[in-house]
Amino acid sequence: MRLKRKDILTIEDLTRDEIELILSTAGSFREVSEREIKKVPTLRGRTIINLFYEASTRTRTSFEIAAKRMSADAINISASSSSVVKGETLKDTAKNLEAMNPDCIVLRHPSSGAPDMLARFVKCPVINAGDGSHEHPSQALLDLLTIKEKLGRIDGLKITIVGDIAHSRVARSNIYGFTKLGAKVNVVAAPTMMPMGIEEMGCTIINRVEDAISVADVIMILRVQLERHKVPLFPSLREYSRLFGLDKEKMERAKKDVVILHPGPINRGVEISPEIADGPYSLILDQVKNGVAVRMALFYLLLGGGRE
Amino acid sequence: MRLKRKDILTIEDLTRDEIELILSTAGSFREVSEREIKKVPTLRGRTIINLFYEASTRTRTSFEIAAKRMSADAINISASSSSVVKGETLKDTAKNLEAMNPDCIVLRHPSSGAPDMLARFVKCPVINAGDGSHEHPSQALLDLLTIKEKLGRIDGLKITIVGDIAHSRVARSNIYGFTKLGAKVNVVAAPTMMPMGIEEMGCTIINRVEDAISVADVIMILRVQLERHKVPLFPSLREYSRLFGLDKEKMERAKKDVVILHPGPINRGVEISPEIADGPYSLILDQVKNGVAVRMALFYLLLGGGRE
Amino acid sequence: MRLKRKDILTIEDLTRDEIELILSTAGSFREVSEREIKKVPTLRGRTIINLFYEASTRTRTSFEIAAKRMSADAINISASSSSVVKGETLKDTAKNLEAMNPDCIVLRHPSSGAPDMLARFVKCPVINAGDGSHEHPSQALLDLLTIKEKLGRIDGLKITIVGDIAHSRVARSNIYGFTKLGAKVNVVAAPTMMPMGIEEMGCTIINRVEDAISVADVIMILRVQLERHKVPLFPSLREYSRLFGLDKEKMERAKKDVVILHPGPINRGVEISPEIADGPYSLILDQVKNGVAVRMALFYLLLGGGRE
Numbered sequence: 001m002r003l004k005r006k007d008i009l010t011i012e013d014l015t016r017d018e019i020e021l022i023l024s025t026a027g028s029f030r031e032v033s034e035r036e037i038k039k040v041p042t043l044r045g046r047t048i049i050n051l052f053y054e055a056s057t058r059t060r061t062s063f064e065i066a067a068k069r070m071s072a073d074a075i076n077i078s079a080s081s082s083s084v085v086k087g088e089t090l091k092d093t094a095k096n097l098e099a100m101n102p103d104c105i106v107l108r109h110p111s112s113g114a115p116d117m118l119a120r121f122v123k124c125p126v127i128n129a130g131d132g133s134h135e136h137p138s139q140a141l142l143d144l145l146t147i148k149e150k151l152g153r154i155d156g157l158k159i160t161i162v163g164d165i166a167h168s169r170v171a172r173s174n175i176y177g178f179t180k181l182g183a184k185v186n187v188v189a190a191p192t193m194m195p196m197g198i199e200e201m202g203c204t205i206i207n208r209v210e211d212a213i214s215v216a217d218v219i220m221i222l223r224v225q226l227e228r229h230k231v232p233l234f235p236s237l238r239e240y241s242r243l244f245g246l247d248k249e250k251m252e253r254a255k256k257d258v259v260i261l262h263p264g265p266i267n268r269g270v271e272i273s274p275e276i277a278d279g280p281y282s283l284i285l286d287q288v289k290n291g292v293a294v295r296m297a298l299f300y301l302l303l304g305g306g307r308e
Numbered sequence: 309m310r311l312k313r314k315d316i317l318t319i320e321d322l323t324r325d326e327i328e329l330i331l332s333t334a335g336s337f338r339e340v341s342e343r344e345i346k347k348v349p350t351l352r353g354r355t356i357i358n359l360f361y362e363a364s365t366r367t368r369t370s371f372e373i374a375a376k377r378m379s380a381d382a383i384n385i386s387a388s389s390s391s392v393v394k395g396e397t398l399k400d401t402a403k404n405l406e407a408m409n410p411d412c413i414v415l416r417h418p419s420s421g422a423p424d425m426l427a428r429f430v431k432c433p434v435i436n437a438g439d440g441s442h443e444h445p446s447q448a449l450l451d452l453l454t455i456k457e458k459l460g461r462i463d464g465l466k467i468t469i470v471g472d473i474a475h476s477r478v479a480r481s482n483i484y485g486f487t488k489l490g491a492k493v494n495v496v497a498a499p500t501m502m503p504m505g506i507e508e509m510g511c512t513i514i515n516r517v518e519d520a521i522s523v524a525d526v527i528m529i530l531r532v533q534l535e536r537h538k539v540p541l542f543p544s545l546r547e548y549s550r551l552f553g554l555d556k557e558k559m560e561r562a563k564k565d566v567v568i569l570h571p572g573p574i575n576r577g578v579e580i581s582p583e584i585a586d587g588p589y590s591l592i593l594d595q596v597k598n599g600v601a602v603r604m605a606l607f608y609l610l611l612g613g614g615r616e
Numbered sequence: 617m618r619l620k621r622k623d624i625l626t627i628e629d630l631t632r633d634e635i636e637l638i639l640s641t642a643g644s645f646r647e648v649s650e651r652e653i654k655k656v657p658t659l660r661g662r663t664i665i666n667l668f669y670e671a672s673t674r675t676r677t678s679f680e681i682a683a684k685r686m687s688a689d690a691i692n693i694s695a696s697s698s699s700v701v702k703g704e705t706l707k708d709t710a711k712n713l714e715a716m717n718p719d720c721i722v723l724r725h726p727s728s729g730a731p732d733m734l735a736r737f738v739k740c741p742v743i744n745a746g747d748g749s750h751e752h753p754s755q756a757l758l759d760l761l762t763i764k765e766k767l768g769r770i771d772g773l774k775i776t777i778v779g780d781i782a783h784s785r786v787a788r789s790n791i792y793g794f795t796k797l798g799a800k801v802n803v804v805a806a807p808t809m810m811p812m813g814i815e816e817m818g819c820t821i822i823n824r825v826e827d828a829i830s831v832a833d834v835i836m837i838l839r840v841q842l843e844r845h846k847v848p849l850f851p852s853l854r855e856y857s858r859l860f861g862l863d864k865e866k867m868e869r870a871k872k873d874v875v876i877l878h879p880g881p882i883n884r885g886v887e888i889s890p891e892i893a894d895g896p897y898s899l900i901l902d903q904v905k906n907g908v909a910v911r912m913a914l915f916y917l918l919l920g921g922g923r924e
Contacts, residue, residue: 033717037661039689045345047373057693058712065663065716068689073347073376077365088573096366096572099596100373101341264712265704288715353653355681381655381684385673396881404674404880407904408681409649 003301007119007126010135011176019180023145026290026297032069033292042304043072046103051093052129053079053109058264059129059138062288063106066295072103072303090114094121103303107131112169125302127295133167138298139263140173142291144181146283147218149290150259155182160212161203162188162244163222163271164233166195170263171222175201188212190244192233209244214253220261221246224271237270247273251281259283311609315427315434318443319484327488331453334598334605340377341600350612351380354411359401360437361387361417366572367437367446370596371414374603380411380611398422402429411611415439420477433610435603441475446606447571448481450599452489454591455526457598458567463490468520469511470552471530471579472501472541478571479530483509496520498552500541517552522561528569529554532579545578555581559589567591619917623735623742626751627792635796639761642906642913648685649908658920659688662719667709668745669695669725674880675745675754678904679722682911688719688919706730710737719919723747728785741918743911749783754914755879756789758907760797762899763834765906766875771798776828777819778804778860779838779887780849782811786879787838791817804828806860808849825860830869836877837862840887853886863889867897875899 003018011019032040048067052060060076067074088096090109094117097105104125107115112132119126130136148154159178165171165187178185185203187194194205206212213219224240234240241247246260260272260281268274277284311329319327340348356375358368368384375382385405396404398417402425405413412433415423420440427434438444456462467486473479473495483506486493493511495502496519506513514520521527532548542548549555554568568580568589576582585592619634627635648656664683666676676692683690704712706725710733713721720741723731728748735742746752764770775794781787781803794801801819803810810821822828829835840856850856857863862876876888876897884890893900 035661038663038717038719039661045343045347045377047346047376049369057695061665061691061693061713062716064691065689068663068691069661073373075369075372075376077369079365089576092572092574092576095593096596097369099593100370100600101346101597103346264708266708268705268708285711285715288712289717292716353651353655353685355654355684357677381681383677383680383684385677387673397884400880400882400884403901404904405677407901408678408908409654409905411654 006302007115008137008298008302009115009119009126009128011137011140011173011180012135014137014180016180019141019144019177022141022294022297022301023148025301026141026145026293027149029296029300030290030293032296033289038069039071040069041071043067043070043103043299046072046303047075047101048072048104048106048299049075049077049097049102050106050129051077051079051097051108053107053114054130056108056130059108062291063129063295066292066299069292070296070299072299075102090117091121094118098122098124104299127298127302130169132169133172134169135173136169137173138291138294139170140177141298142287142294143174143220143261143263144177145290145294146261146286147259150283150286151217154178157183157217158186158215159183159218159220160186160188160206160216161220161222162209162212162246164193164224165189165198165222166193167225168222172201174220175203179203186212186215188244190234190240209250210253213250214255216258217255218259218261219246219254221272223263223265224267241270245269245271245273246276248275251276254281261287264288314610315423316445316606316610317423317427317434317436319445319448319481319488320443322445322488324488327449327452327485330449330602330605330609331456333609334449334453334601335457337604337608338598338601340604341597346377347379348377349379351375351378351411351607354380354611355383355409356380356412356414356607357383357385357405357410358414358437359385359387359405359416361415361422362438364416364438367416370599371437371603374600374607377600378604378607380607383410398425399429402426406430406432412607435606435610438477440477441480442477443481444477445481446599446602447478448485449606450595450602451482451528451569451571452485453598453602454569454594455567458591458594459525462486465491465525466494466523467491467526467528468494468496468514468524469528469530470496470517470520470554472532473497473506473530474501474503475533476530480509482528483511487511494520494523496552498542498548517558518561521558522563524566525563526567526569527554527562529580531571531573532575549578553577553579553581554584556583559584569595572596622918623731624753624914624918625731625735625742625744627753627756627789627796628751630753630796632796635757635760635793638757638910638913638917639764641917642757642761642909643765645912645916646906646909648912649905654685655687656685657687659683659686659719659915662688662919663691663717664688664720664722664915665691665693665713665718666722666745667693667695667713667724669723669730670746672724672746675724678907679745679911682908682915685908686912686915688915691718706733707737710734714738714740720915743914743918746785748785749788750785751789752785753789754907754910755786756793758903758910759790759836759877759879760793761906761910762877762902763875765902766899767833770794773799773833774802774831775799775834775836776802776804776822776832777836777838778825778828778862780809780841781805781814781838782809783841784838788817790836791819795819802828802831804860806850806856825866826869829866830871832874833871834875834877835862835870837888839879839881840883857886861885861887861889862892864891867892877903880904
């Protein structure tokens with residue numbers, strides 16, 4: 001089976017089979033990064049553009065390393081430096097980049113839907129590296145890979161997501177991904193952080209954090225993104241931490257073999273306490289490691305022998 | 309025939325034969341970017357430094373892609389980040405970079421003449437990627453290639469340049485290039501945008517835009533560079549657009565098979581209307597595509613087998 | 617003999633044998649940068665991360681060129697762009713980068729000791745590219761290589777360091793290096809620039825610049841780092857220049873075959889006059905050239921066949 005689509009824009013669009021193909025491909029690329037010579041020649045002579053309208057060292061670095069380990073040429077364009085556009089529209093930027101014959105454009109953008117627009121404008125594959133509060137599909141894929149690697153399955157798991165669901169593209173992508181692969185997703189958050197109609201995405205709201213934790217096979221803690229909120233969503237970080245922060249006390253309610261994920265970067269002592277972040281349940285660094293493998297797999301499936 | 313010079317600093321300096329050699333070489337590199345494996349091994353192990361004292365994603369990306377498709381190592385240095393210099397003179401920066409044995413330095417600088425200075429200081433080839441209001445030779449070369457590709461010749465064409473001639477390095481380089489290759493150049497602009505003595509460059513001033521358009525085989529629209537003007541050169545963008553902006557109405561005077569160029573990025577609705585920019589006459593995206601080919605050719609002719 | 621350590625954090629830690637191994641290895645890499653094809657395949661498929669929390673084009677470029685000439689993939693992360701961390705601790709940044717399986721991290725950081733911390737957190741080699749007022753070991757190594765190349769030895773030389781010793785990581789690393797290799801180090805500076813207890817590092821304070829110059833086989837001029845001082849350390853640049861700036865007049869006291877080093881970038885007319893910086897005694901550009909060779913050697917010895 002092969003991937004029959006041009007772009008990776010959302011998890012919402014992907015079928016269960018497509019997700020599983022990506023995960024199994026990523027699994028086979030994981031060992032490349034463990035070798036002494038961390039490189040396969042598959043995408044030699046291909047040009048991958050990382051077009052980042054938001055600063056994100058972590059995600060950009062992961063895509064750049066993935067591209068280079070596939071032997072592709074990676075071109076970084078940062079639009080936070082005022083240079084990209086001089087007032088140019090995204091469409092014009094897209095058409096101009098396309099004219100340079102890239103083989104793939106990876107786009108991070110503050111506006112929801114920007115990657116979808118880009119994908120309509122250009123013939124080459126587009127990968128959404130996070131758009132506004134919409135989706136961050138490669139993050140959800142690496143989360144799925146991490147859980148599957150650790151627990152052997154996604155199907156039937158109970159997964160609790162804690163934090164600012166309303167503003168989190170990570171939460172949205174993961175809810176789609178977990179649900180499609182047969183997990184049961186519970187969400188818990190302050191009322192200001194819980195979007196209307198979230199149940200329609202197939203998840204269940206649980207009011208008390210303790211209850212949401214006690215039933216979970218997997219706990220996913222979201223980052224408090226202070227930099228994104230125009231109005232404060234809670235009285236103080238201390239208040240947030242006491243109510244929603246995952247700490248030793250709250251973890252006493254958790255199952256013995258629970259695993260914990262966080263998309264990073266973590267605010268230690270806010271949404272997660274240091275002893276939990278660094279503790280035995282935490283898969284945070286496995287997530288980062290799997291991020292490179294997932295992105296190699298996406299490049300392979302979209303650019304390589306993998307697309308029909 | 310081979311290129312007998314160390315640097316590409318201006319079009320003014322180049323002979324007709326040199327320009328034609330560059331264009332024919334670029335023509336042969338164009339297909340490399342159309343391949344699946346967009347790479348030739350010609351410049352493996354060479355170091356090309358992109359030294360940009362002005363932000364320019366488009367031009368920097370084009371040079372970087374060109375370098376990588378020639379298999380060279382590209383090093384980007386951006387002096388808009390305060391790091392480059394700490395008050396260092398251009399000469400010291402040049403001598404220091406030279407000590408690291410680069411094979412070519414591509415320089416974009418806000419001061420006219422900076423690439424010429426740099427070229428005197430270093431033994432390696434220097435390519436001017438735009439200096440102040442002086443020249444932007446690789447832009448003119450890609451424009452020539454685009455027109456030649458489309459119309460089969462430059463000789464004998466009537467080319468109209470519309471816009472801020474006085475502050476445009478693109479206009480200057482193109483006037484030299486078009487004239488050397490036998491075209492007749494007409495210029496039209498607001499009086500504040502028309503440099504004294506422009507006729508000495510071999511072109512003719514036409515006062516009314518409509519007249520300049522009606523005689524043209526090629527129309528080149530310049531970008532309104534609001535970011536460069538210390539005092540406003542016209543009352544309002546609306547005013548500019550009405551008088552000089554290329555739109556459907558003005559295009560009614562144009563020849564049926566006219567072609568339109570713009571160096572980008574375009575200000576839609578200011579110097580060019582969207583339906584014209586995206587219309588059938590427009591070669592804007594061909595220009596971008598040819599930009600990579602021209603820069604590959606310059607690297608080849610200055611660094612590769614092409615220099616005696 | 618091989619290098620038996622994971623990291624290069626300080627010159628203080630290195631033994632004389634280790635320093636000499638690095639210098640002789642660097643000597644053998646110097647010619648790679650003189651070739652037409654400036655590349656050896658030694659580190660193909662390795663990932664080197666340049667993590668710079670302070671802007672430094674010169675040092676970053678040198679490490680990046682060194683990595684690429686060893687055929688490694690170089691990833692630049694600049695933390696002056698706000699992106700790196702979003703409040704993340706250095707430890708979390710370190711663990712996250714490690715999860716992407718880099719083969720080496722090069723760290724420049726404003727805080728003394730940061731590379732030491734990083735090295736404890738990650739399994740891969742760490743190279744200190746300058747930390748606060750602490751050390752800048754690759755700079756000292758390139759200075760040693762430059763002197764040894766020119767004068768044939770370090771042992772027994774009299775070396776005078778002029779300038780802001782107290783705030784200079786370059787001075788500290790060099791005092792350790794020169795002393796370990798058997799040179800005698802004299803230091804001269806304004807009292808506000810002379811650290812307490814400097815004699816314990818094995819050097820001698822000389823009060824008058826003229827005396828310090830007249831005895832020297834090597835003069836190392838430090839950069840006046842105006843950007844680092846929270847309070848002014850001297851009344852004016854003119855005052856500094858008159859008292860400590862190396863100029864033709866002061867050089868009349870110097871030995872006929874003295875050589876002059878400066879870590880760059882130089883402030884012409886402040887700590888060194890143009891005719892001295894560009895004069896026959898000056899090894900400033902040799903230092904830059906040797907910088908690439910030293911960094912290639914460090915990568916080789918830490919990542920390549922060179923580590924047991």
